[in-house]
Amino acid sequence: MKLAYWMYAGPAHIGTLRIASSFKNVHAIMHAPLGDDYFNVMRSMLERERDYTPVTASVVDRNVLARGSQEKVVDNIVRKDKEEKPDLIVLTPTCTSSILQEDLQNFVERAQIDAQGDVMLADVNHYRVNELQAADRTLQQIVEYYLKKAQKKGELPEGKTEKPSVNIFGMTTLGFHNNHDCTELKRLMADLGIEVNEVIPEGASVHNLKNLPRAWFNLVPYREVGGMAAKYLQEEFAMPYIDITPMGIVETARCIRMIQKVLNEQGASVNYEEYIDNQTRFVSQAAWFSRSIDCQNLTGKKAVVFGDNTHAAAMTKILAREMGIKVVLAGTYCKYDAEWFKEQVGDFCDEILISDDNGAIGDAIARLEPSAIFGTQMERHVGKRLNIPCGVIAAPIHIQNFPVGYRPFLGYEGANQVVDLVYNSFTLGMEDHLLEIFGGHDTKEVIHKGISAESDLNWAKDAKAELNKVPGFVRGKVKRNTEKFARERGLSEITLEVMYAAKEAVGA
Template sequence: MKLAYWMYAAPAHIGTLRVATSFKNVHAIMHAPIGDDYFNVMRSMLSRERDFTPVTTSVVDRHVLSRGSQEKVVDNITRKDAEEHPDLIVLTPTCTSSILQEDLANFVQRASLEAKADVLLADVNHYRFNEMQAADRTLQQIVQFYIEKARKKGNLVTEKTAQPSVNIIGISTLAFHNNHDCTELKKLMGELGITVNAIIPEGANVDELRSLPQAWFNLAPYRELGPMTTDYLAAEFGMPCVDITPMGVVETARCIRKIQTILTAGGADVNYEDFINEQTIHVSQAAWFSRSIDCQNLTGKKAVVYGDATHAAAITKILTREMGIHVVWAGTFCKPDEEWFRKEVEGYCDEVIISDDHGLIGDRIANSEPSAIFGTQMERHVGKRLNIPTGVISAPIHVQNFPIGYKPFLGYEGTNQVVDLIYNSFTLGMEDHLLEIFGGHDTKEVITKGISADSDLGWNKEAQAELNKVPGFVRGKVKRNTEKFARDRGQTTITLEVMYAAKEAVGA
């Protein structure tokens, strides 16, 4: 175990709470000590929610530790049932409750005898799973719970709709541009003549879950949330799934063609080729822009990409295939998706990095000297330190990445938004030329230590001043060569003498 000030994926209970609070009229009880209850503040602040976050913390304190927490947890469940009248109450454990080895399943069983609402334990191992894995498992458990409940009551809806229909699975609170993506997907389905049967979990009532099987297919655009649910529905009802993320011109067309294949197999007479051509040529500006003189300025520019598996893979393909940008390396912190991610980006980048170590990622960015970074909020901070422009393309994110304006990443309007983000993240034209002439942004101090905490070298005033004189586009390389020279010789401080010696050693 190591202490870190940054985590790309939150603990498991955050994933469970994200799913629970995405549904309508569902309340979550979190069994945790004070300090773990930051989800309410985070959701209200980051996603700018107007409603009260339906989460109650059943606090683990010294009284609980001395006499057990069953009575308190059950009381909190029944009290919220009487006050809020929810359809479902989800009890989520935390690392603390796991350490105490409490029988939360028994707590739920007891509370179910008194509560009018359904009560469900989010059965997630908090030592094995992170936020995204827990969210995926929790959604599948809730769906399965209501499918089985409907089956027992005899009101499960399995007959397919007369017209083609779809379930959009994986839209949730606190996710990257999810609400805007959802709006774009609904618009896209409408233009394809497909009825949206259900959208889960965001904005859905749990009673709607019994009608999921009546859709012709499921659409799961995100790798991080939805696959377990679509696998369950495929196993139970043979429902096909489209899991291609419609991000970028090429992948959006591929997604639509897979939908066409499924609908044709189901007996529908559809052909979307004219629609794809019309959207690509006249609606999406991305295809036109990729042939413009502006995009030609990006040819040969180096970029690095890092984020969740879905967005990092999609952006890597857009950069390389649609905009002619050289992706030095692409990476993700979603370790369970390593095999899938490598397959997706194969041939679109020089190297693949699978790691959730922010220090390692920061160092790799510094060593790569890219013209632009596409990553999470953490990589944005790294870019500021290195004076490299950065586009945020994935969670974890900041409140500024929850735009009020309409900014989807999916569908044909999403292609325009993504292209704008990519193009505006580079330093181009006259600005780039002037920076080369005058040696970079001279108003900022040169970073003389590495991004990670492992750097053991410092620069004295004279050496730092000399480094500042080096043109910005080669400054990073000079700095690293000098530091390598010093380390090889056991030097701990960079002086003018060390700089000159390093320069002489490389024959510069």
């Protein structure tokens, strides 16, 4: 265990709460100490929710530690069942409840006697999985619970829908542009003549989960959430699923062709080639942009990509394959799914980094000095310190990444949005030129900082003046190389002579 001031994925209970609070009329009871209930504040702020977040903390305090939790937890479940009348209450364990070694399943069984709605325990190992893995597992568990319940009662509908239909998995609260992506996928399915059977879990009712097997196939656009539920449906109900992320022109077309294949194997007769061709050549602006002079100006520029598996892999492919940008490093913090990521990006980048250590990715960015970064909010902070522009493409994210306007990342409109993000993230040639002429946006003397907050070396006045003559886009590199040269030789002050010696040492 190590102390970290930045986590790319939160603890397991956050993933469980994301799933539970995404469903309609589902309440979560979180068994945790005071302080672990920050999810309520985070969700209401970031999602700009008008209603209260349906999560209640059953607080572990000194009385609980002295007498045990069972009575308090059971009372909280029964009380919320009477007050809110939810369809389902999910008891959410945390690391604290695991440490106390409490029999939470017994609590659930006790509460179910008096509760009118369903009560279930989120069966997640909080020491072994993170937020994303827990969300995936909790969604699968809820889907399985209600399908088995319907089977037991003989309420499971038979047969498929008359027209081709799809279940869309993985749309959750606090997901990166999930609401926008969902709208875009619904539009895409409508264009293809496919009905949307259910969207799970965002806005879904647990009573409708029994209808999931009626769809012709399942679509899992995100690698992180939805895969386990789709695999369960494939094993139990022989439902095919598609897990190609339709992000970018090429992958969107590949996803549509796979949908065509799955539907035709079930007796449909569809051909989407004309639709793909029309969207690619005439409707979407992304394909046009890739042939424009603006995109040619980006050819060969260096970029670093880092994020979750879904968005980092997709963005790496878009940059390298569709825009001619050189990806010098692609990385992900989803270490548990590293092999899949390596397989996806291996042919499209120079270097792969699998790490959840923000310092490691920060150091890699400082070493590679790309023209732009595409990552999470943490990489945006790193970029600010290094004066490298950053486009945010994946969670964890800031409130500015929950736009009120329409900003999907999936589908053909998503491809347009990605193009804008990429193009606007690079500091373009004319901008460099103007910054040099006018000295940036202010007249203060600026020395480009490295990844460290401050330099531990003194710069002589004449050396500092000489450094300021260096063009802005390479000033940071010159400063870091000079300071490295000085440290290796035990120098505490950088003079003009030291600068020239460092320059000769690197062959510049």
